[in-house]
Amino acid sequence: MDALSLIRGGEPTATPWRFRLDELAWRDLVEALRADPLPFCGLWCDGTDVHALFLVRDEPLAVTLALEDGRYPALSPARAASTLYERAIYDLYGAEAMWARDVRPLFDHEVWPCSSPLAARPGVSEARSGLAVFQPSERFATAAGAVDGWGPASGGVSPPLYVAFTQSRGLVGQAESQSGYAHRGMALRWRGSRVEDGCRLSGRVVAGQSVAHQSAFCMAVEQACGQTVGEQAGLARVALMEMERVLHHLYTLADMAGRAQAPLVAAHCMMLRETMLEQISPVTGSRLLMDCCRPGGVRLPEAERLGAVCESLAGIGQAAHPALLELWESFPGLVARLKGLGVTRAEDLARVGLEGLVARAAGQDCDTRRALALYEGLWRYTAGRQYGSAADRALLLLDEVAESLSQLARLAPRIGDAMPDREALSLPDAEGMAMVEGPWGRVAYWVRLQEGRLAQVFCHTPAAAALLLFEESVKDQPVEDLPLVACSLGVNAAALDG
Amino acid sequence: MRMIRAVLSVAFRQNMMAMKPAGRGAPLMLFHIETGGCGGCGMELRALASAPYDLGGAGFGLANTPAGADMLLVSGPLTRMMAPVLQAAWEAMPDPKGIICMGDCALDGGVFGENYATLGGLERRVTIDLRLPGCPPTPTDVLAGLASLLRGDVQDDLPPA
Numbered sequence A: 001m002d003a004l005s006l007i008r009g010g011e012p013t014a015t016p017w018r019f020r021l022d023e024l025a026w027r028d029l030v031e032a033l034r035a036d037p038l039p040f041c042g043l044w045c046d047g048t049d050v051h052a053l054f055l056v057r058d059e060p061l062a063v064t065l066a067l068e069d070g071r072y073p074a075l076s077p078a079r080a081a082s083t084l085y086e087r088a089i090y091d092l093y094g095a096e097a098m099w100a101r102d103v104r105p106l107f108d109h110e111v112w113p114c115s116s117p118l119a120a121r122p123g124v125s126e127a128r129s130g131l132a133v134f135q136p137s138e139r140f141a142t143a144a145g146a147v148d149g150w151g152p153a154s155g156g157v158s159p160p161l162y163v164a165f166t167q168s169r170g171l172v173g174q175a176e177s178q179s180g181y182a183h184r185g186m187a188l189r190w191r192g193s194r195v196e197d198g199c200r201l202s203g204r205v206v207a208g209q210s211v212a213h214q215s216a217f218c219m220a221v222e223q224a225c226g227q228t229v230g231e232q233a234g235l236a237r238v239a240l241m242e243m244e245r246v247l248h249h250l251y252t253l254a255d256m257a258g259r260a261q262a263p264l265v266a267a268h269c270m271m272l273r274e275t276m277l278e279q280i281s282p283v284t285g286s287r288l289l290m291d292c293c294r295p296g297g298v299r300l301p302e303a304e305r306l307g308a309v310c311e312s313l314a315g316i317g318q319a320a321h322p323a324l325l326e327l328w329e330s331f332p333g334l335v336a337r338l339k340g341l342g343v344t345r346a347e348d349l350a351r352v353g354l355e356g357l358v359a360r361a362a363g364q365d366c367d368t369r370r371a372l373a374l375y376e377g378l379w380r381y382t383a384g385r386q387y388g389s390a391a392d393r394a395l396l397l398l399d400e401v402a403e404s405l406s407q408l409a410r411l412a413p414r415i416g417d418a419m420p421d422r423e424a425l426s427l428p429d430a431e432g433m434a435m436v437e438g439p440w441g442r443v444a445y446w447v448r449l450q451e452g453r454l455a456q457v458f459c460h461t462p463a464a465a466a467l468l469l470f471e472e473s474v475k476d477q478p479v480e481d482l483p484l485v486a487c488s489l490g491v492n493a494a495a496l497d498g
Numbered sequence B: 001m002r003m004i005r006a007v008l009s010v011a012f013r014q015n016m017m018a019m020k021p022a023g024r025g026a027p028l029m030l031f032h033i034e035t036g037g038c039g040g041c042g043m044e045l046r047a048l049a050s051a052p053y054d055l056g057g058a059g060f061g062l063a064n065t066p067a068g069a070d071m072l073l074v075s076g077p078l079t080r081m082m083a084p085v086l087q088a089a090w091e092a093m094p095d096p097k098g099i100i101c102m103g104d105c106a107l108d109g110g111v112f113g114e115n116y117a118t119l120g121g122l123e124r125r126v127t128i129d130l131r132l133p134g135c136p137p138t139p140t141d142v143l144a145g146l147a148s149l150l151r152g153d154v155q156d157d158l159p160p161a
C-alpha cells in the first residue's frame, strides 16, 4: 500500500485532514515512505501523541500516533529531515524515537535546570555550568583533518549557531552544527497564551520573516475558527508578504555581497532597502513589519495609505532594479566568487526535503503561492536558474525582487485606499493549519485552540532542512566561504531553535 | 577533548588584526553578541552599520573580537546556553569596558521572558551602561543612544584621551 492510502486508512479525527494510526500501521507507513516521495513537512509532539505532517498537492495531511511508554517509531529512516524534529521532541518531551538516525541532543545541552521541560512531569537535572560541549556524530568524530569551528559569537549580527568542521588544505571536509544557543522555549510560551499574544510571538520566531509567520499563524487560527478574513484584509496580507520578500531579499543580497568582498554592491542593496523602508514604516509602524497581521485581519497605523505605498514601492524598485542587477553582474569578482559555491545537489534537496528559493535556484518548481487563493491573478512561476550555486541563488533573489515588485504594482489599484476589514473571531476547541510562502520557502502553522486560548502551536519553517543541506553543500568549499554558503542557503538559528 | 578545545578556541576566534583603539579619536569599538533572540535587533544593527547610516562617521566600529572592543553590545534574551559565552566575551575584553543592551529582550527578556531555556534580560543581573529599548529599536534610536555615550554619559568609563 502507498503512504497516502495508509494514512487515509487510519481512524478519522475531528480534524478532516488528520488521521490516527496504531503503532503497526505507523511502522508500515515508515516502510512505505522509504520508496514513496510524499513530501514531508514536519513532526511534532504534544506530550501524548506525535503528529507528522505531509503535503498532498500543497494541501496538509497529518497523521497521529499515541506515544507508547513515551516512545514511537522514528520517521528518520525514511525522511532525513525528521532527524532534527525527533531530536527536538526528545529534548523537549523526553519522547524517544525508536530506530532514529541520530539521537544526539539538539537543544538540551545540559545547561537547563530540568530535562524534558514540556513533558507533563519534567525531569530533574543539575544544570552544568560553562560552555556547551560539542557532541560530534560518529562520522564526524572519525573524519580526517584538523577540527575548527565557527560561532556562536563571531561579532556578526546573526543569531548564534556553532558549526564544527574538519579542514584540509583550506577546504572544509565534514561540517556539523550545534544548535540550541537561540532556543528560547517558544512552544512553552505559546502554550496557554491568548491568540493575540501568540501572534506577537510568531512574529518573533525569526526576524525578516515576521509577516510570513504571522500570516500563517493567523490563517491557522482563522481556519480553526472556520472563518476567513475579508478580501481587503487578504490583499493587505499579500502586499505585506511581498514587501517583506523584497526587503528580505535585498538584505540577504547585501549580506552575501558583503561576505563576498563586494561592499559597494552591499551598500547599494541596503540603500535601496532603506529608501523603501522610508515609505513602508509609517504605514506598517514597524521597519521589520512585525505585528502588522493579527488574528482576524491586519493592524496598520495608516492602512488607508497601503495601496499608495505599494504603487510607490513598485515605482522606486522597478526604477532601481536594472542598475542593481547590472552592478551585481559586473562587479569585479562577485559572480566568479559565487559561481560553483555551495552547489546543492538534486539528491540532497530531495533527501532533506527542502523547497522554496534554494530549491527553485536548483531548477525545481515549488512555490506555495501557487496554491494560495490569496494570490489568484498575481502569482507566476519565477524560473530560469537551475545550477543550484550561490550565484544562482543570488540571481534568483534579484529575480524575485522584480517579481514581487510587479505583484505590488498589480495589487496597488485593488487595494486602493480601502480600510481592511476585521473579523471578530469566536474561538472554538478546534485545530487549524495554514501555510504561506515565506522569503526562504514554506512557513506552516498548526494550532490547537482550547477554552479560547492556544493549547499547542507547531511551526514549520525551511530552517531544519536548510541546515542539513548546508552541512552537505559546504563540503570541499573554501573555509573562509563557510559563512557565505550558510547565508546563501538561509541558515538561521533563530528559526531553527524556536 | 579535541572537540571541547575546538569550541573554546573558536568561540572568540582571534581573527583579523582587531586591536583595542588607543584612545579618544579612535572609534569606540562595539562587540556584538546575539544571545538568543529573533535576530531583529541584529538586522537593525546591520542596517546601522551600512549605508546610508554612518556608524563609522559617528565614531563607532564593530569589533571582530571581544579583545578589540570597548563595549559589549548585547541583543536577545540571555539563553542559558549563551550565558557562558557572554561571560567569556566580557572577560576577554580589556578594561575599561561597558555593556549596552539593545532591544527589550536584552533588557528584560522581552516577549520571551524567563523560562527553562532563558534567563530573561540583563537588567537585574549586571550594570548596564546604555539601554536601548524597543522591539527592535530603530537604527536612528540606536545611533542617538550611542551618541549619548560620546557626549559623556559614561565617558569616565571609556578609554582615556
Ligand code: SF4
Pocket: A204, A207, B037, B038, B039, B040, B041, B042, B075, B076, B077, B102, B103, B104, B105, B106, B110, B111, B134, B135, B136
Ligand atoms: S527585542 Fe524584539 S527584535 Fe530584538 S531580539 Fe528581542 S524580539 Fe527580536
